[in-house]
Amino acid sequence: MKTTEDKILLSHGNGGRIMHELISDFFVKHFGNRILEQQGDSAILPVYAAALAAGPHSGSAGNNKQAARGKSGLPEIAFTTDSFVIDPIFFPGGDIGKLAVCGTVNDLSVSGAVPLYLSASFIIEEGFPMKDLETIVRSMASEAKKAGVLIVTGDTKVVNKGKCDKLFINTSGIGMIDNASRLDKKISSIKPGDLIIINGALGEHGMAVMNARESFNFKTPLKSDCACLNYLIRDVLDNSSSVKFMRDPTRGGVATVMNELAGMIHLGIELSEPDLPVGKGVMAMCELLGFDPLYIANEGKVVMVASEKEGSRIVEVMKKNKLGKQSAIIGRVVKDHPGKVVLNTETGGKRILASLSGDPLPRIC
Amino acid sequence: MKYIDEYRKKDLILGIADEIRKISKKEIALMEVCGGHTMAIHRFGLHSFLPPTVSLLSGPGCPVCVSGQHFIDTAIAYCRQAGVILTTYGDLIRVPGSSSSLEKERAAGQDIRIVYSVLESLEIARKNPGSKVVFLGIGFETTAPLTAAAIAEASKLKLRNFHVLSAHKVMPPVMKALVKDGMKINGFIAPGHVTAITGTGIYKDLPEIFGLGVVVSGFEPVDMMQSILMLVRQLEAGKPGVEIQYQRVVQQQGNVKARKLLDTVFELKDDYWRGLGMIPLSGLKIRSEFSEFDIEKILPVDVAMAPEPKGCICGMILRGLKKPSDCKLFAGRCTPSDPVGACMVSGEGTCATYYKYRE
Structure with missing residues (x-):
């Protein structure tokens, strides 16, 4: 284990080597599995074609065979998540909402996937101006529309004043990826x-x-x-x-x-x-x-x-x-x-x- | 970009390099005493343009490095005091003290804020009348006038909760100390921005008494190559003197206004330099007229001198006696992400520069 600090430092979140050491020493070590170990911008999830085909409405054995044949040709799912804590939340060229949509769309896109669906979770500080929230949400909606993705689920939490800095947003995203576009391979x-x-x-x-x-x-x-x-x-x-x-x-x-x-x-x-x-x-x-x-x-x-x-x-x-x-x-x-x-x-x-x-x-x- | 592109032209650099090769016969060692110069030499790979007769040495030009552990330990002692907001330039945040660093103290909950100018500290003091705002004043003649200006301003505004912990130092005494110490150098690539304040008078003794060449240099590759050429010319002709290469910024008399401000607020004191020890009249302390802004007067803390980290040869490196690659800790136990010595953590430290641009 390379992580030697006994407290989290700001350097642990800056995208550099110290953060990568933290990820491998804690997250990969304890969550470790074949998919996480891809360590790409998105996780590529296998779609169990045979299991789908064998479901209650799957039809005849012939279909089953087709599904099995098609296994490698079936699109797979790319899945990613990202949290946004930027300060200031409004900046020249964008805001935290636009960033939250673009960040996740881009993480899916660079793995070769076509982004389709996003989630959006908000952690909001008590007292945050409603007007600002609406501006940010509008900006997310407009960016999602431009990118052709739907924001299909979400979550809202409000914390006491001082317990978070204005507004944090997490977005997760799902995209489809076909074998030919899989860049990880x-x-x-x-x-x-x-x-x-x-x-x-x-x-x-x-x-x-x-x-x-x-x-x-x-x-x-x-x-x-x-x-x-x-x-x-x-x-x-x-x-x-x-x-x-x-x-x-x-x-x-x-x-x-x-x-x-x-x-x-x-x-x-x-x-x-x-x-x-x-x-x-x-x-x-x-x-x-x-x-x-x-x-x-x-x-x-x-x-x-x-x-x-x-x-x-x-x-x-x-x-x-x-x-x-x-x-x-x-x-x-x-x-x-x-x-x-x-x-x-x-x-x-x-x-x-x-x-x-x-x-x-x-x-x- | 104007004032940048012209000074990074490859043809010009190669042309000057040819000229240096042509005239350089004597073996000479030139020392740069400014971290900005160390950075430029390595960033632009200037060593590779020089003939074997010309060698470059890095001197004690990084203020963070020469101030060392005790200053950080003192800063940490202050940030742990109730009601103190510590404000600092970013360079100091990760410098290891004897048992902690400002970065770790911040993670432990101390109020430590990075500022880009001391004037921001004044603003923080104004907005937080109930706190003592302590600014870590560090640097040579380039940053010291700004600290002086802030103290003068605080005095004018009666901003009594603004304080400075001064580690400010001045350059001329250490340059002489190095030579008296027996450093085998033939000339100095003198610091451009320090001289912009001090003027060239401070170097008078170096050619006259010690026979050294001095050229005040800018920071772009063409500047540095031209300065080296000027030094080679002086030394080959056996006529060492003081010349200014960085004429677009530096005037012989320096910045009189900034110096007056410095003299109003600060006075010289004997000061400790890491690796060099005590050097008479080489540091700046706040004059008694402004003692209400001197945190060491307002809130004295007693911080013991801790021994230097084991195996660290920062001291030798700061005197140009050893290279980072001579250190057993270099690039193994001591890296920018987990530094042992100050020369590795400061972006302008010799070790950090060698590490960043190592072959």
């Missing part, structure tokens, strides 16, 4: 030469929220990139079968996702700094505060690995979607330095991109 086919692709600029969510929360008073039009990516991802999967991995680089940013991937495939990854799309606002804030956009959270981005020959075509497909206008190939899988991510810097140097450890904090001199 393709990860082992990743090989040197494969390309790393992203659908746009880095770090917009993290920096927009930070600017709204802290008292920097930077006057910037910077907005969160918070968006549902299911249609963009579907466009890609319908047009190419060469995508082998997808992840939404939220907490910990692109660098952390790339480190997780490098660890899983035992190959190296090289990113090219001149090819990274970074907006002026994010770049300026990062320079001022000493952050690296590669470690800043995104909420409307997907990082993909695809075969070398399909890379540019996938970028073209993504560019046709309004959420993919700035799509770019940002790196590749390499044989060298297995398990490590290396950045080829704009000045011609190389440096290692480690996993995020601890909150990214600004410099003081």
Whole structure:
């Protein structure tokens, strides 16, 4: 066991290595099962075709046989959950409700599933303004409609003032996934030469929220990139079968996702700094505060690995979607330095991109 | 981005590197004494552009690292006092003290808030008249004037619940102490933002008495390469002097207004530097006229000096005598996610920088 602390620290929730140690030392250890151990953005659940077919209305033996034959061809279920505790609950480009829908839709989408149904649970602090709640719920409804998902169940709890900070939301989601789209099975086919692709600029969510929360008073039009990516991802999967991995680089940013991937495939990854799309606002804030956009959270981005020959075509497909206008190939899988991510810097140097450890904090001199 | 892109141009860097290679004959060691420079050297891989005759050493340029455990232990003692709100720059939150850290204290329920500017602490003090708001003042001449400004402002506003625990230090005495200590260096890449406040007068002795070259440098790769070239030129010609490379920010006379503010609020005191010991007149303490803002005067706490963590060679690293890779704890027992020494936890610490950008 690597977790050495006797109390939960904020670092345990930041998406970096310390959080992953907590997950493996506690949750995977005690809940451990074959499905949880997939450790993907969504759990892929088997649908027991034979059991369904053998139910009271299943009909003849012939049907049974058909169902059994169809077992591998039957869609499976992708299932995921996420809690949202963002502060502030309203920020440029979105609010906690929009984020709660997009986050779960995206977690399903990056596993290759078509998102269908969401649950929404609210933990609300006593005294929370009704008007704000309605704004948030409307925003959830509008985002769900845009993404083509239904919010079909939910829960409401109110706690005493001071026992939670305004409003927390949990959403869970169910999607359907067919065998051809199952990305978890393709990860082992990743090989040197494969390309790393992203659908746009880095770090917009993290920096927009930070600017709204802290008292920097930077006057910037910077907005969160918070968006549902299911249609963009579907466009890609319908047009190419060469995508082998997808992840939404939220907490910990692109660098952390790339480190997780490098660890899983035992190959190296090289990113090219001149090819990274970074907006002026994010770049300026990062320079001022000493952050690296590669470690800043995104909420409307997907990082993909695809075969070398399909890379540019996938970028073209993504560019046709309004959420993919700035799509770019940002790196590749390499044989060298297995398990490590290396950045080829704009000045011609190389440096290692480690996993995020601890909150990214600004410099003081 | 303006003022950034121009200073990161690959062709320019390669051009300067060629020039350095061409003229560099003597073996020289240059020391940078600012964490920002250490970061830039590693972030942009500048070592790889230099000939074997030029070696770079990292000095005590990270304020968090040189202040060390005792400061953190004292801060922890304050945050445990009833009615205290501790405000700090984020860098300090995970620095290990002898038995705890501010991060752990926060998890245990102490009121510790991260601020990005000392002015936020003033605001917190204004909003919480019933609490003592303690700001952890740390840093060199770059951050100290801001703390001074906050104290002056608090005095003007009669904000009597705002206090500072000062670990502010000044740079010139330690640079001389290193040389007197027998450090084998030929020149300093001098800190750009410190000098923007102090002016270049503070370096006068270094070429005159110690024969060292001094170039005040900016923080982008082209700045640093140009500064190294300027130092190589001085040393090859046998004419060490004080030059400013970072002319877009630094003026010879420095920032007179900021220095006046510093002098109004602070006075020099002998101060302890991790790895270097006591250095005369190297720290800043709050003048008695402003003692109501000095938490050590208002609410004295007695915190024992704890021994340095076993096996940690931060002290040697801060003096440029050892590299992080010489430490047995480096990258094994001591990592940024579970640091032993301060040089690993501060984002600008030499060990953290080496760890982050290690080959």
